[in-house]
Every structure is written in structure tokens, then in C-alpha cells.
Amino acid sequence: MPTEKDIAIVLRTVDFSESSVIATLFTREHGKISGLAKGARRLKSSFDSALDLLGLCRIVFLRKSSDTLDLLTEAKVVRRFRLRGRSLAGFYAGCYVVELVTLLTQEYDPHPDLFDLTDRTLERLAENENVPHDVLAFELGILKSLGYWPSLDTCVGCGCEVVPQRNRVFFGLLDGGVLCPRCRPTRRSVMALGENAWRVLKDSQSVEGSEAKDTTGTTTNHGSWTEWSPQVRGELRGLINGYIRNLLGRKPRMHEYLGLLT
Incomplete structure (x- = not known):
């Protein structure tokens, strides 16, 4: 099985065992993936503490079938999330x-x-x-x-152009856009x-x-x-x-x- 390489943002990690973690990553070329990183919690490993939340890293992984986790084999830090200042x-x-x-x-x-x-x-x-x-x-x-x-120019109910009435417009949160005065009373979550x-x-x-x-x-x-x-x-x-x-x-x-x- 050929290995895949990509650059990834660490979305989430969960401890899997004393030495391994399951990592959810957002990669540039493959999208979101979830993989098992065996040995990632060890002080010395091929992951080099690269799977820190919000960090950017280069990864090597084996893509598994749809019903199993991918296997992460290597990760190298590109950039850690280092917050400046005291505010969180x-x-x-x-x-x-x-x-x-x-x-x-x-x-x-x-x-x-x-x-x-x-x-x-x-x-x-x-x-x-x-x-x-x-x-x-x-x-x-x-x-x-x-x-x-969202639709911001035309009513999501009837398609007519929406213009502000009394300096405001109505937005249908469930409908995904603005509503005209005629359609607004028939909608919820406005x-x-x-x-x-x-x-x-x-x-x-x-x-x-x-x-x-x-x-x-x-x-x-x-x-x-x-x-x-x-x-x-x-x-x-x-x-x-x-x-x-x-x-x-x-x-x-x-x-x-x-x-x-x-």
C-alpha cells in the first residue's frame, strides 16, 4: 500500500493507548482525515511532538479502507500555535x-x-x-x-429584490437569506x-x-x-x-x- 504525503492542520487528538493517539487532521490535498499515530506519545518517536492542537505539520500516512482509521507513520512540525500576549x-x-x-x-x-x-x-x-x-x-x-x-439581495421565499424597510431587512436563519415583507410572516427563526x-x-x-x-x-x-x-x-x-x-x-x-x- 503506497504512502501519502500532505501538509496538515491538527484539529483534534484523542489518547488511544499509553503510547498512541487518534488524530483528526485537515490536509490541503486530501481534506479531513482521521488516523492512528502509533507511538506518538513516546518522548522519542517519528512524530516529534508534531500533533499539537492548532499546529501545522507535514505528515506521511497510509490510507485505509472507509471503515477503518488511516495509519499515520510520520509527522514533522512546520509551525506550532504560539499565542502572543496574556489574553486567551x-x-x-x-x-x-x-x-x-x-x-x-x-x-x-x-x-x-x-x-x-x-x-x-x-x-x-x-x-x-x-x-x-x-x-x-x-x-x-x-x-x-x-x-x-446566504442570499442577501433577493428574497429566499419568492425571489423578489429585497430593499431595506425602515433601515432594516429581515433574515431567515432557517431559510438561509433575506426575506421580503410579504414572505417574512410565513417563516420561523427570523x-x-x-x-x-x-x-x-x-x-x-x-x-x-x-x-x-x-x-x-x-x-x-x-x-x-x-x-x-x-x-x-x-x-x-x-x-x-x-x-x-x-x-x-x-x-x-x-x-x-x-x-x-x-
Whole structure:
């Protein structure tokens, strides 16, 4: 059986025995994989303490059949997640990022663009400088990458163009987009979104080129996180929290820590 090589982000590790671990990894070319790393807990092994949470490593593995774990044979550190400063916000945010990747991606479904976005986001979060901005940018990026971007221009109920009424629009969390005044009363889980927050989302939707490839993609014609009012930041945080929660069918475990990011 030929070996496979890839670069990977460590999403999760679970002790399997006194010397081995099961690692869930997000690789660039193979997507999410789960593998048994025999001997990884030993001081001297072919894994060189490379399977640290949020870390980046190069791996060698044997791909097994669909009903068994892959076998990790080697891992070498490329970059560890080293948090700067005393605040834990960057670490909590990093854990949230890998939780989203774990929950929203499938085994062996590669998304190189999402891998690159995740890698850059974790690198920025370790700097602990603009954590709320980086988290929101990642959330918007993963929704775009995986095809979950909401409809922001036309009503998801009837397809008509939606324009703000009294400086707000209605967003259907279950429906995945904005609703016109006629369709809104027939839907559940609807929240009002201020016009400014709506326009910020519309701007981020149209970011292209080099900006779209960077986690600074939420710098829009309406400014960036630090320039937005507390009301806009709160509305965006509430909308994305609710949208992702409904998308997953449950609340992400790390959501309770996002209060630190507003």
C-alpha cells in the first residue's frame, strides 16, 4: 500500500493507548482525515511532538479502507500555535476555527482554498491583535468556500429584490437569506438586521482577488471591525452565530467563548 504525503492542520487528538493517539487532521490535498499515530506519545518517536492542537505539520500516512482509521507513520512540525500576549482570546478563537472545520467538512473532501484560509487565520490569531475581525472573516470565508453563503439581495421565499424597510431587512436563519415583507410572516427563526450590518455583509460578498484570499476580507467599503459601531458588531455576531447554529443543527461548543470577541 503506497504512502501519502500532505501538509496538515491538527484539529483534534484523542489518547488511544499509553503510547498512541487518534488524530483528526485537515490536509490541503486530501481534506479531513482521521488516523492512528502509533507511538506518538513516546518522548522519542517519528512524530516529534508534531500533533499539537492548532499546529501545522507535514505528515506521511497510509490510507485505509472507509471503515477503518488511516495509519499515520510520520509527522514533522512546520509551525506550532504560539499565542502572543496574556489574553486567551486568540486561543479560544483558534479552537472555534478548527471546530467549524471539523463540523462543516467531510472526510476526504479536499478544499485547498479553505485549508489556506484556515492556516492564515490561525497564524493571525496567534498574534492576538484583531481577534474579532479575524474570526468573522474566517466565518464568512468558510461559508463562501463550502457553498453556504446566504442570499442577501433577493428574497429566499419568492425571489423578489429585497430593499431595506425602515433601515432594516429581515433574515431567515432557517431559510438561509433575506426575506421580503410579504414572505417574512410565513417563516420561523427570523431576525431583523440593520441596514448598515446588511451592507457590510453585501460588501464582503463582493470582495475579489487578493483581498478574497486573505483573512482581511471583511475590510469593506463600510470600514472594518474596529470602525463599525457596537450595534453593527453585535448584529453581525448575532446573525452569524444564529446562522451557523441552524446550519449545524446545534450550537458549536466554542460559541460560549465568543462573547469575549464583541
